[in-house]
Amino acid sequence: xxxxxxxxxxxxxxxxxxxxxxxxxxxxxxxxxxxxxxxxxxxxxxxxxxxxxxxxxxxxxxxxxxxxxxxxxxxxxxxxxxxxxxxxxxxxxxxxxxxxxxxxxxxxxxxxxxxxxxxxxxxxxxxxxxxxxxxxxxxxxxxxxxxxxxxxxxxxxxxxxxxxxxxxxxxxxxxxxxxxxxxxxxxxxxxxxxxxxxxxxxxxxxxxxxxxxxxxxxxxxxxxxxxxxxxxxxxxxxxxxxxxxxxxxxxxxxxxxxxxxxxxxxxxxxxxxxxxxxxxxxxxxxxxxxxxxxxxxxxxxxxxxxxxxxxxxxxxxxxxxxxxxxxxxxxxxxxxxxxxxxxxxxxxxxxxxxxxxxxxxxxxxxxxxxxxxxxxxxxxxxxxxxxxxxxxxxxxxxxxxxxxxxxxxxxxxxxxxxxxxxxxxxxxxxxxxxxxxxxxxxxxxxxxxxxxxxxxxxxxxxxxxxxxxxxxxxxxxxxxxxxxxxxxxxxxxxxxxxxxxxxxxxxxxxxxxxxxxxxxxxxxxxxxxxxxxxxxxxxxxxxxxxxxxxxxxxxxxxxxxxxxxxxxxxxxxxxxxxxxxxxxxxxxxxxxxxxxxxxxxxxxxxxxxxxxxxxxxxxxxxxxxxxxxxxxxxxxxxxxxxxxxxxxxxxxxxxxxxx
Amino acid sequence: xxxxxxxxxxxxxxxxxxxxxxxxxxxxxxxxxxxxxxxxxxxxxxxxxxxxxxxxxxxxxxxxxxxxxxxxxxxxxxxxxxxxxxxxxxxxxxxxxxxxxxxxxxxxxxxxxxxxxxxxxxxxxxxxxxxxxxxxxxxxxxxxxxxxxxxxxxxxxxxxxxxxxxxxxxxxxxxxxx
Numbered sequence: 084x085x086x087x088x089x090x091x092x093x094x095x096x097x098x099x100x101x102x103x104x105x106x107x108x109x110x111x112x113x114x115x116x117x118x119x120x121x122x123x124x125x126x127x128x129x130x131x132x133x134x135x136x137x138x139x140x141x142x143x144x145x146x147x148x149x150x151x152x153x154x155x156x157x158x159x160x161x162x163x164x165x166x167x168x169x170x171x172x173x174x175x176x177x178x179x180x181x182x183x184x185x186x187x188x189x190x191x192x193x194x195x196x197x198x199x200x201x202x203x204x205x206x207x208x209x210x211x212x213x214x215x216x217x218x219x220x221x222x223x224x225x226x227x228x229x230x231x232x233x234x235x236x237x238x239x240x241x242x243x244x245x246x247x248x249x250x251x252x253x254x255x256x257x258x259x260x261x262x263x264x265x266x267x268x269x270x271x272x273x274x275x276x277x278x279x280x281x282x283x284x285x286x287x288x289x290x291x292x293x294x295x296x297x298x299x300x301x302x303x304x305x306x307x308x309x310x311x312x313x314x315x316x317x318x319x320x321x322x323x324x325x326x327x328x329x330x331x332x333x334x335x336x337x338x339x340x341x342x343x344x345x346x347x348x349x350x351x352x353x354x355x356x357x358x359x360x361x362x363x364x365x366x367x368x369x370x371x372x373x374x375x376x377x378x379x380x381x382x383x384x385x386x387x388x389x390x391x392x393x394x395x396x397x398x399x400x401x402x403x404x405x406x407x408x409x410x411x412x413x414x415x416x417x418x419x420x421x422x423x424x425x426x427x428x429x430x431x432x433x434x435x436x437x438x439x440x441x442x443x444x445x446x447x448x449x450x451x452x453x454x455x456x457x458x459x460x461x462x463x464x465x466x467x468x469x470x471x472x473x474x475x476x477x478x479x480x481x482x483x484x485x486x487x488x489x490x491x492x493x494x495x496x497x498x499x500x501x502x503x504x505x506x507x508x509x510x511x512x513x514x515x516x517x518x519x520x521x522x523x524x525x526x527x528x529x530x531x532x533x534x535x536x537x538x539x540x541x542x543x544x545x546x547x548x549x550x551x552x553x554x555x556x557x558x559x560x561x562x563x564x565x566x567x568x569x570x571x572x573x574x575x576x577x578x579x580x581x582x583x584x585x586x587x588x589x590x591x592x593x594x595x596x597x598x599x600x601x602x603x604x605x606x607x608x609x610x611x612x613x614x615x616x617x618x619x620x621x622x623x624x625x626x627x628x629x630x631x632x633x634x635x636x637x638x639x640x641x642x643x644x645x646x647x648x649x650x651x652x653x654x655x656x657x658x659x660x661x662x663x664x665x666x667x668x669x670x671x672x673x674x675x676x677x678x679x680x681x682x683x684x685x686x687x688x689x690x691x692x693x694x695x696x697x698x699x700x701x702x703x704x705x706x707x708x709x710x711x712x713x714x715x716x717x718x719x720x721x722x723x724x725x726x727x728x729x730x731x732x733x734x735x736x737x738x739x740x741x742x
Numbered sequence: 743x744x745x746x747x748x749x750x751x752x753x754x755x756x757x758x759x760x761x762x763x764x765x766x767x768x769x770x771x772x773x774x775x776x777x778x779x780x781x782x783x784x785x786x787x788x789x790x791x792x793x794x795x796x797x798x799x800x801x802x803x804x805x806x807x808x809x810x811x812x813x814x815x816x817x818x819x820x821x822x823x824x825x826x827x828x829x830x831x832x833x834x835x836x837x838x839x840x841x842x843x844x845x846x847x848x849x850x851x852x853x854x855x856x857x858x859x860x861x862x863x864x865x866x867x868x869x870x871x872x873x874x875x876x877x878x879x880x881x882x883x884x885x886x887x888x889x890x891x892x893x894x895x896x897x898x899x900x901x902x903x904x905x906x907x908x909x910x911x912x913x914x915x916x917x918x919x920x
Contacts, residue, residue, distance in 0.1 A: 424748045424749065425748065426748065427751045427755075435752065435755065439760075442759070443759040443762065443763035444763075447763050447767050454771075464777070465777070465778035465796075466776060467775075467778065468771075468774060469774075469849075471770070471774040472770045472774040475770040475774060476767055476770045479766055480762065480766070601814055602814060603810050603814070603815040610813070653838075661838070662838040662839075663838060679835065681835035684808060684815070693815045693835050695835055
């Protein structure tokens with residue numbers, strides 16, 4: 084019964100989304116307040132229907148209802164409860180439903196929290212969100228319905244890929260999807276502005292909180308995904324430049340550019356057309372990222388089963404959303420009044436530079452990702468580009484970005500000079516020079532060396548920005564602290580997010596110095612790696628809930644003192660006849676000791692074990708930096724100016740005049 | 743500064759950014775693109791020893807040999823596309839999903855002595871999964887067409903292959919009947 088209810092709720096949500104796409108738009112055009120007022124109600128109604136539908140699917144998964152095809156294919160009685168719930172979005176159908184649910188939440192949030200928006204703008208924004216939602220709900224209902232029944236119902240499900248049975252992966256998709264889908268709101272604002280023919284400072288101020296919120300989720304999602312591949316896949320790697328990873332990085336890059344260019348719109352009423360284009364581009368990349376990858380066009384580990392009907396539907400939908408919005412942009416953008424120009428040496432000048440560099444990085448990542456499929460489509464050649472390509476292209480563009488990031492926030496608006504700003508950064512400069520000397524002693528390659536140096540520059544620059552604002556050491560400490568309390572949270576958040584980038588880059592640069600060793604040893608044998616002695620002391624078998632595992636014990640000693648005991652293991656899942664590797668990691672936040680148990684060789688009387696041992700300096704900093712970036716975003720979201728006061732348009736008469 | 747010169751500055755900055763991105767991309771494409779090759783292609787036209795390629799095919803059943811050099815474990819196995827076989831040498835832990843008689847992709851360089859030195863071995867997904875590029879190579883070699891059902895059983899496939907590989911080395915290749 085409950086799957087039918089879920090199916091009905093899904094269909095209802097689709098109908099509501101259709102109404103939400105059309106009625107408020109007509110209302111806004113005819114200035115009919117009743118039709119416009121329907122927008123928030125319809126958005127909330129759609130959200131409730133989707134919540135019901137999702138709850139029904141979760142209920143079917145928890146209750147082991149194997150007559151639902153999706154549950155039968157992806158779940159099993161013996162699976163732990165947590166993974167029964169998270170398994171709901173671990174497959175194609177469920178993940179499309181989750182995607183639609185998050186889009187519904189975004190629409191509902193605009194409906195509930197957007198009360199201070201002008202009613203016409205709010206109606207249009209919600210209508211655009213409804214249109215996108217209707218398209219994807221239709222896709223969900225017609226080609227990938229999660230509530231399809233199977234007859235006869237099997238006694239037990241086929242189970243879930245053991246690799247996916249992991250708490251890190253359980254929460255990675257919802258966070259990442261929230262990031263992807265969150266950019267639908269800036270997109271809807273951009274489309275609404277194009278329909279209205281008007282972008283001004285207030286628009287920049289309304290868009291920015293949504294963009295920052297989506298950006299925070301996307302940052303966390305990417306960091307979580309990278310951490311997952313680090314500790315689950317057991318390769319000691321953290322980023323593989325796999326198409327799926329790139330698909331999340333590309334919207335992150337343009338989204339970061341969007342967050343910055345919206346500041347220029349808000350403060351200086353410049354870069355308006357560009358910001359609209361960025362908002363459209365970011366959501367288009369999010370969309371094509373999630374769905375091109377899943378349609379199997381890009382060769383990827385994440386591709387779900389290939390189904391031509393789905394592929395055609397998705398391509399049509401993408402063409403409609405992306406092509407339609409770009410067409411609207413081409414027609415309406417000339418009607419937007421061009422923004423003011425500004426001096427190259429100024430805060431806004433550096434923000435433009437930030438946008439150019441971020442978009443250049445985005446362009447090379449996009450080229451590297453799309454070139455292989457195009458070559459195979461057009462010329463039948465099978466090629467691939469990997470880490471060396473991206474290292475050689477993205478890193479040289481990222482380093483100037485870091486260099487400008489160190490002092491960008493200290494530049495005054497409108498007109499500035501480099502020298503006074505750099506003079507105030509003298510101690511950051513000394514710190515950076517010291518970091519360069521220290522890094523040059525350990526790091527031999529030029530790119531990681533420069534990255535590490537400029538990462539320190541960014542962190543020191545962010546600290547200097549705050550120290551300068553509160554006049555640290557130039558006033559009595561009490562007064563400085565008082566100033567710190569009065570400091571706008573947005574400024575603190577920006578400095579924190581920039582420092583987070585520095586922390587991440589330091590981690591990435593230090594990881595170029597990681598050491599690893601693959602050895603075949605007997606129990607009791609000792610290996611030396613990075614100054615530590617690793618001894619395999621024991622290997623034994625132990626049963627688990629739905630697997631059996633082989634657990635090794637490795638003692639790591641430094642100068643005879645016990646540092647840690649690692650327990651890497653191998654799990655064999657009988658139901659899928661599959662083995663997974665459980666990595667053991669010991670971290671002290673400055674470095675990770677990472678041990679992997681490999682195959683067992685030799686005779687039963689005299690077994691030998693293959694071990695892979697890694698020493699990863701500063702590895703946790705890569706993800707810690709991501710977390711700090713997201714915290715910076717949240718801090719700046721809590722700024723009063725982001726929420727109240729601002730959303731009052733200066734000249735309401737302009738609304739009509741623009742048309 | 744006039745409005746015109748500011749515009750000029752903006753255009754120059756954009757050109758510089760995109761120009762350097764293009765230059766970096768083209769430069770990286772010339773040296774960092776990895777081509778996919780089937781074993782028969784490696785036999786026919788061995789790539790330069792410093793060129794990284796992806797080698798894909800089926801692991802010949804019974805061909806996996808393990809040695810230890812010093813304390814480093816080394817795995818040797820043959821990869822075939824049904825027309826030729828190449829011996830792959832890999833130092834490290836083979837992935838969990840690596841099986842004899844199943845598809846594999848090895849990334850590395852072809853050394854002059856005829857073996858392939860892999861720096862990475864990929865065996866993805868479950869046992870029924872086959873990388874697209876391997877399936878394509880098998881189809882081209884005429885050994886298996888994905889349209890006609892599952893890949894042939896590992897056992898039949900290997901006897902066929904090893905003999906073919908030898909024949910291939912000895913003289914011109916014979917076509918099998920369709």
